[in-house]
Amino acid sequence: MKPAERFFPKGLFQRALELQDWCVETRRHLHRHPERSGQEFETLAYLRGLLDEFGAPWIEVADGGILALLGDERRGKTVLLRADIDALPISENPRNLKRAREVISENPGIQHACGHDAHTAMLLAAAKLLAPFSDEIPGRIILLFQRGEEGNGNLREILKYIDAHRVHIDGAHAIHVRPDLPAGKIASVAGAVMASPAAFDITITGSGGHGSRPDLANNPLDCWATLYQGFKDIRLKHTSPFEPFTLAVGKLDYGAQANVISPALHFVLSVRFYNEDYGEIFHDEVLLLLEGITKAYHCAYTVNRFLVALPPIKNDAVAAAISQNAIRSYIGEEHLISAHEPMMCSDDFALIGKRYPAVMLQLGIRNEEKGSGAELHSDLFDIDEAALPLGIAATAGFALDFLASADE
Numbered sequence: 001m002k003p004a005e006r007f008f009p010k011g012l013f014q015r016a017l018e019l020q021d022w023c024v025e026t027r028r029h030l031h032r033h034p035e036r037s038g039q040e041f042e043t044l045a046y047l048r049g050l051l052d053e054f055g056a057p058w059i060e061v062a063d064g065g066i067l068a069l070l071g072d073e074r075r076g077k078t079v080l081l082r083a084d085i086d087a088l089p090i091s092e093n094p095r096n097l098k099r100a101r102e103v104i105s106e107n108p109g110i111q112h113a114c115g116h117d118a119h120t121a122m123l124l125a126a127a128k129l130l131a132p133f134s135d136e137i138p139g140r141i142i143l144l145f146q147r148g149e150e151g152n153g154n155l156r157e158i159l160k161y162i163d164a165h166r167v168h169i170d171g172a173h174a175i176h177v178r179p180d181l182p183a184g185k186i187a188s189v190a191g192a193v194m195a196s197p198a199a200f201d202i203t204i205t206g207s208g209g210h211g212s213r214p215d216l217a218n219n220p221l222d223c224w225a226t227l228y229q230g231f232k233d234i235r236l237k238h239t240s241p242f243e244p245f246t247l248a249v250g251k252l253d254y255g256a257q258a259n260v261i262s263p264a265l266h267f268v269l270s271v272r273f274y275n276e277d278y279g280e281i282f283h284d285e286v287l288l289l290l291e292g293i294t295k296a297y298h299c300a301y302t303v304n305r306f307l308v309a310l311p312p313i314k315n316d317a318v319a320a321a322i323s324q325n326a327i328r329s330y331i332g333e334e335h336l337i338s339a340h341e342p343m344m345c346s347d348d349f350a351l352i353g354k355r356y357p358a359v360m361l362q363l364g365i366r367n368e369e370k371g372s373g374a375e376l377h378s379d380l381f382d383i384d385e386a387a388l389p390l391g392i393a394a395t396a397g398f399a400l401d402f403l404a405s406a407d408e
Contacts (some may be wrong), residue, residue: 004396010378016129016390019128019392020386028102030121034087036110044085056070064155066143068142069143077348078140082146084151085146085149085330087105087114096382097374113376113379115177119176142167174352175363177364178343184384186360186361187336187340194347196276196350201304206218207263211258218298220297224254227294228320244273244344247270252266272363273312313349320359323361361391
């Protein structure tokens with residue numbers, strides 16, 4: 001007998017489908033009330049209320065999030081299930097790719113444009129599903145509702161708490177929605193899933209002047225033009241064509257008037273990669289270019305910040321196998337994608353994956369008829385809510401199967 005069959009004789013996926021309306025309404029509540037990283041106070045209160053309703057004891061870690069508990073570590077292993085709860089500073093478009101949205105943010109300028117509302121709703125639904133059996137679960141399940149995934153670093157407070165209280169964890173699991181996968185599919189792959197990021201925040205300084213006499217000024221834009229070409233050449237000269245490496249300038253601030261040469265130019269340059277050696281190469285080559293080219297153009301530079309790279313997410317082979325078998329057993333082979341190209345975006349779940357055998361699933365949410373499938377962090381981003389039960393069942397199934405699995 002599979003572990004979940006003990007608790008759900010009519011089927012785990014069937015039980016997840018029965019929770020679909022509840023999960024959809026929970027996701028819509030979160031979507032209507034998004035909060036930016038570090039400001040998730042109403043969201044935390046909402047989560048505490050639901051966990052109390054489920055009878056799941058919880059601990060709130062200052063600046064980190066909530067850890068809720070099911071089961072008992074004395075009965076076996078411990079598995080960590082994680083969802084991120086913060087939103088983005090994006091003004092939501094009232095339409096998605098095709099039609100008016102079913103639900104829209106009521107907090108101007110803030111949007112759940114990365115699926116964190118869905119991640120949180122699915123984990124809450126899995127908790128609601130499993131909580132009645134807390135006294136029988138063969139081990140312990142820790143539910144992590146994490147603040148500040150979008151670059152705020154709040155996960156480190158959770159990890160500090162885990163270390164300080166010697167919380168033993170045997171494995172971990174998370175889900176991220178994926179816009180290029182069709183709704184009804186869920187990817188669980190061994191190996192690379194999400195890339196490692198690194199970024200420079202830099203200011204180039206020259207001397208300003210009037211646009212009519214550029215010869216009397218020293219335009220940092222001229223320096224920037226040569227620098228930009230050099231940055232793009234880093235990929236050609238220093239990385240393998242057979243390994244992923246992307247480079248982009250996501251922010252560029254220069255000038256305010258057409259006839260004024262600004263004395264300073266500010267930009268942010270970022271890269272994504274899977275080969276962790278490339279982070280050091282990127283760092284060193286950017287500094288080398290800055291030193292040489294700014295000197296040649298009689299400019300100066302200031303590195304305001306170098307954003308330290310997260311490691312890539314590489315799913316543990318054993319954890320991925322447990323996840324794949326759970327999806328096959330409880331949901332169906334036709335829903336599983338066990339091999340797929342990785343994403344080039346990043347997630348700080350990578351820090352959890354560095355510590356414990358972990359798997360991050362990717363839930364398909366694209367549905368052309370419903371207008372879902374816009375890229376993450378887009379104001380058009382939306383999901384097909386019919387996909388949510390797959391995430392609920394995959395999460396609960398993995399947790400129970402992991403706790404029942406033999407130690408390798």
